[in-house]
Amino acid sequence: MASGNAIRGSRVGAGPMGEAERGEAAARQFVSFWCAHGHETRPSFAAEAVIPDAWDCPRCGLPASQDETNPPPAPRNEPYKTHLAYVKERRTDSDGEAILDEALASLRRRRGEP
Numbered sequence: 480m481a482s483g484n485a486i487r488g489s490r491v492g493a494g495p496m497g498e499a500e501r502g503e504a505a506a507r508q509f510v511s512f513w514c515a516h517g518h519e520t521r522p523s524f525a526a527e528a529v530i531p532d533a534w535d536c537p538r539c540g541l542p543a544s545q546d547e548t549n550p551p552p553a554p555r556n557e558p559y560k561t562h563l564a565y566v567k568e569r570r571t572d573s574d575g576e577a578i579l580d581e582a583l584a585s586l587r588r589r590r591g592e593p
């Protein structure tokens with residue numbers, strides 16, 4: 480069957496081989512963040528990635544910071560579950576790269592727009 484080429488362009492880097500190559504080639508660094516509830520999360524970043532000042536806690540959705548003694552204050556209302564928390568419930572750890580990329584993009588947008 481010659482159907483393989485037709486599918487190829489539709490999923491960029493989604494193949495199992497692509498994931499393995501990316502994971503092994505990219506150096507990782509783990510950074511701890513703490514939210515106001517004391518939850519610790521340790522996402523991994525590419526070595527060249529810019530570490531964000533804040534991170535959404537995957538357990539309660541509150542913002543978390545790298546300073547355990549001074550977590551960011553909890554927002555007054557949390558009308559909906561964060562996208563990150565929602566995605567993490569549905570996905571397995573093998574999709575962590577995609578989740579982190581998405582979260583990073585979200586954080587950059589939030590910081591860029593006052």
Ligand SMILES: [Zn+2]
Binds near residue numbers: 516537538
């Ligand atoms: Zn939390």
